[in-house]
Amino acid sequence: MGYDCTLHVIDENRIRERFADRLINPKLSGDPFDNRADARELWQIVRKLLKNGPVKDAASAVAQLAILFSAAELPYHTERGFCLSLWPDFPPAKANPLPRRLIGDPAALFSRVVDQFPKLKGHFPVEIESNFSTGLYVPREKVPELLKWARKCDATYDTEFSTLFRGLILVLEHAVERNLGYWEATDLPLEMRTIRPVVSASGVDEWAFPHDGYAESLGLFGDSLFVTNGLGDDCSTTVIDVSKWPPTCETIPEYSLTVARSAKGKWLTVSADRKNKYLYLARVRDKNLSAKPQIILPEKQQSPNGLSTGGFVGERVVAFARYDKKFSPPLVPLIERAGKLVNSSGVKALTSKDVNRFDNVDNKGCVVTLNNGTDVIIWNGTGYT
Amino acid sequence: MKLRVAVSEIGKLSGRSPSAIAWGNDGFFYIGEAAVEQDGTGGRELRFARLGVAPVSLSPQIRNPLDITRGPANSLLVELGDNTKRYLGVIWFPDEETFIPIERNVFPDEDPSDIHNFYYSETTKRLIATTNERLCATLIEPLLKLPHISAITGRAVKTSLS
Numbered sequence: 001m002g003y004d005c006t007l008h009v010i011d012e013n014r015i016r017e018r019f020a021d022r023l024i025n026p027k028l029s030g031d032p033f034d035n036r037a038d039a040r041e042l043w044q045i046v047r048k049l050l051k052n053g054p055v056k057d058a059a060s061a062v063a064q065l066a067i068l069f070s071a072a073e074l075p076y077h078t079e080r081g082f083c084l085s086l087w088p089d090f091p092p093a094k095a096n097p098l099p100r101r102l103i104g105d106p107a108a109l110f111s112r113v114v115d116q117f118p119k120l121k122g123h124f125p126v127e128i129e130s131n132f133s134t135g136l137y138v139p140r141e142k143v144p145e146l147l148k149w150a151r152k153c154d155a156t157y158d159t160e161f162s163t164l165f166r167g168l169i170l171v172l173e174h175a176v177e178r179n180l181g182y183w184e185a186t187d188l189p190l191e192m193r194t195i196r197p198v199v200s201a202s203g204v205d206e207w208a209f210p211h212d213g214y215a216e217s218l219g220l221f222g223d224s225l226f227v228t229n230g231l232g233d234d235c236s237t238t239v240i241d242v243s244k245w246p247p248t249c250e251t252i253p254e255y256s257l258t259v260a261r262s263a264k265g266k267w268l269t270v271s272a273d274r275k276n277k278y279l280y281l282a283r284v285r286d287k288n289l290s291a292k293p294q295i296i297l298p299e300k301q302q303s304p305n306g307l308s309t310g311g312f313v314g315e316r317v318v319a320f321a322r323y324d325k326k327f328s329p330p331l332v333p334l335i336e337r338a339g340k341l342v343n344s345s346g347v348k349a350l351t352s353k354d355v356n357r358f359d360n361v362d363n364k365g366c367v368v369t370l371n372n373g374t375d376v377i378i379w380n381g382t383g384y385t
Numbered sequence: 386m387k388l389r390v391a392v393s394e395i396g397k398l399s400g401r402s403p404s405a406i407a408w409g410n411d412g413f414f415y416i417g418e419a420a421v422e423q424d425g426t427g428g429r430e431l432r433f434a435r436l437g438v439a440p441v442s443l444s445p446q447i448r449n450p451l452d453i454t455r456g457p458a459n460s461l462l463v464e465l466g467d468n469t470k471r472y473l474g475v476i477w478f479p480d481e482e483t484f485i486p487i488e489r490n491v492f493p494d495e496d497p498s499d500i501h502n503f504y505y506s507e508t509t510k511r512l513i514a515t516t517n518e519r520l521c522a523t524l525i526e527p528l529l530k531l532p533h534i535s536a537i538t539g540r541a542v543k544t545s546l547s
Contacts, residue, residue: 159467163498197494203527204492207520217515219404220454220504227515243508245522258402309403335386346387364398368405368413374436376391376413378405383392383434 001131004187005083007171007195008067008076009180012109012140019069020112023047023062033072038189042068050117059123062113063106063134067185075174077167077195083184084168085128085135092161096153102146103127104139106183128186135184140175143182147172170195207246211236218259230255233274239289250290254283262312263369269293270310270319280306282319282341298341302328311367313375317341320365320379325352333365333379350380394439399429401452401501406461411436414443414461414479416450431463433479444536447475447484454504457525462487462503462512473514474503476528483533483542487512491528492521 022028023046033039046065049058087093106124107114114120128135138146150172154165175182177198209215211229215238218226223243229236235255240247254271257280261267267285272278283293296317298307303322310319317336321328330349334341365379376383398405400416407413412435419430419442429450434440449466456462456476463484464474473491475484489497492514499516506513511522535542 158469158471162467162471163496166496194496203523204494205522206494207522209519214517215515216517217502217504218402220506220513223506223508225504225513225515225520240520242504242506242511242513242520242522245509245511247520333388337386342386344386344388346389364403366398366403366405368407368415370407370411370413370436372410374391374411376405376436377388378395378398378403378415381393381395381397382390383395383436384388385391385436 002081003083003086003128003131005079005081005086005135006067006071006076006185006188006190007079007083007168008070008183008185009074009171009175009178010067010070010183011074012181014073015066015070015109016112019066020110022069023050023065023113024116031069031072033069036068036072050120055119055123058117059120060125060133062110062120063124064132064185064188066109067134067183068188068190070183071188071190074180075171075195076190076193077171078190078192079167082164082168083128083135083186084138085184085186090161090164092153092157096149096156098136099145099149102138102142102149104137104142104181106134106137108139109137128184132187133185135186136182137184138182140179140181143172143175143180146182147176167195170197173198205245207240209238210249210251211238218256221259221261226256226259228254228256228271232277235272235274235277237269237271252289257307258309258311260311260367262315264315266312266315268310268312268317270307272306278305280308280322282307282310282317284317296336296339296341298334299343302331307334309365311377312369313367313377318367318377323350333377333384344377344384347384348380348382391436392434392438392440395432395434396440400450401464404453405434406453406455408433408479409435414453415440416453417442422448429466431477443479444477444482444484446534446536446539447477452502453477454502456503456505457507457510458529462505464501464503471497473497473500477536478533481533482536484536485528485531485533487528491523495521 046061049061213229213231215227215229225240227238237252237256240249256269256271258270265287269283282296285293303324305322307319308322319334330351332347333344335344397418399418405413405415417432421428431443432440448468450463451466452464454462461477463477472486474487477484500514502515504513512525513522532541
């Protein structure tokens with residue numbers, strides 16, 4: 001199942017004092033951690049383990065809760081499959097092992113808790129041994145040296161590991177800047193977060209997309225930049241006017257695979273709307289993108305999912321049907337004629353022999369308008385006019 | 386509608402999305418499939434095709450291109466995948482066979498693996514990068530003052546701008 005790791009900055013004094021007080025005294029309240037919907041339940045689970053549970057489970061639960069308590073107040077960074085505890089599993093670790101002198105014992109954070117529950121002594125986990133546990137702890141006085149080590153590693157690797165250390169370095173920079181410690185964990189109930197640099201870069205302006213979720217960009221046409229997200233009922237295509245900063249935008253309620261513009265300014269989106277989420281059709285609009293589109297349907301349906309991409313030849317739509325092993329006959333580009341998309345001729349058809357296992361969904365066709373005005377349809381390894 | 390063959394041997398279009406960019410009177414650039422190199426990078430290369438002429442590979446020092454868009458001053462913006470120089474992309478001047486690297490420090494707040502596309506806004510003279518959550522934009526002018534690198538040899542070259 002792998003490891004969903006989180007890399008944390010921690011305020012050691014806050015864990016030693018406030019967290020310990022909260023754990024020992026159930027009557028206290030009023031910390032950011034209490035804003036979690038499951039805060040009360042988590043306190044109860046850990047207190048119950050402290051009273052009656054196996055000692056290793058209790059110590060592990062205390063450590064996990066301390067990190068959750070800290071994460072409610074301080075930044076952290078989510079990584080899939082990477083943290084210091086897992087570094088020895090990476091091939092380059094042999095050449096750049098983590099110096100053991102940097103690693104601390106988290107027991108140092110829980111002296112008050114151990115005073116109340118002496119059985120915990122010697123049982124706090126010092127590195128990740130399985131899913132759902134805490135990992136390496138580095139005391140704040142050793143974090144600057146850890147940061148140096150991480151930067152050296154980062155500078156060493158090129159392609160495969162070239163971004164591996166970025167999140168860790170940003171976490172450590174936060175820690176050094178604020179005199180905080182470092183601790184890590186895996187599979188804790190925390191939302192995914194990424195960390196940003198302590199000091200934001202000058203000269204770069206940012207503008208967040210208006211919708212939550214994962215957006216893909218589709219292209220820039222003049223000053224109109226198109227992005228889209230496929231969030232089911234909330235799917236949208238956002239048209240961003242980048243002629244000024246900050247930009248402005250309008251939204252079309254479609255998830256688009258492709259956007260194209262004709263020489264005279266007509267727009268094509270190959271897109272699915274919110275009613276038919278997986279049926280991609282050619283939608284054409286005259287200049288006004290917020291207008292209701294005209295849908296150009298294929299004369300014969302070739303795939304249950306419709307089209308993959310499209311463009312214009314002159315003012316006529318060209319579209320490429322999705323390849324589907326079960327439903328598609330040999331495919332050729334579809335060209336608009338009398339309001340329908342019909343098969344072109346003189347073209348080498350795409351068959352199952354031309355489609356490898358990596359692109360059996362989308363046909364990689366496109367249209368390019370050359371500077372002499374010729375439209376070239378690129379299809380299955382050949383350019384056609 | 387009957388179509389006629391205008392360019393053959395294009396091969397499979399590669400990169401993030403199937404696209405081609407017109408150049409010159411009757412040609413276009415695109416990203417084609419290529420052999421994977423020993424370090425695991427590659428699999429894609431920049432190519433130029435003209436009507437009636439078989440395509441040619443270009444700029445071997447621009448490794449692992451993922452996407453091409455129009456740039457400033459007769460250039461193209463090339464987004465790169467993993468590469469030993471750690472470039473996010475390059476501003477490519479195909480007529481000169483040179484490029485200016487887009488280094489990670491151009492967008493230092495962003496995780497390099499989160500940057501997916503580059504665009505150039507002629508109106509605001511900005512280089513725009515997109516992630517899955519936001520646009521990031523910076524003025525292009527300081528980048529255009531940086532030294533050009535030969536796309537053939539990988540060495541710095543002197544141009545009228547440098």
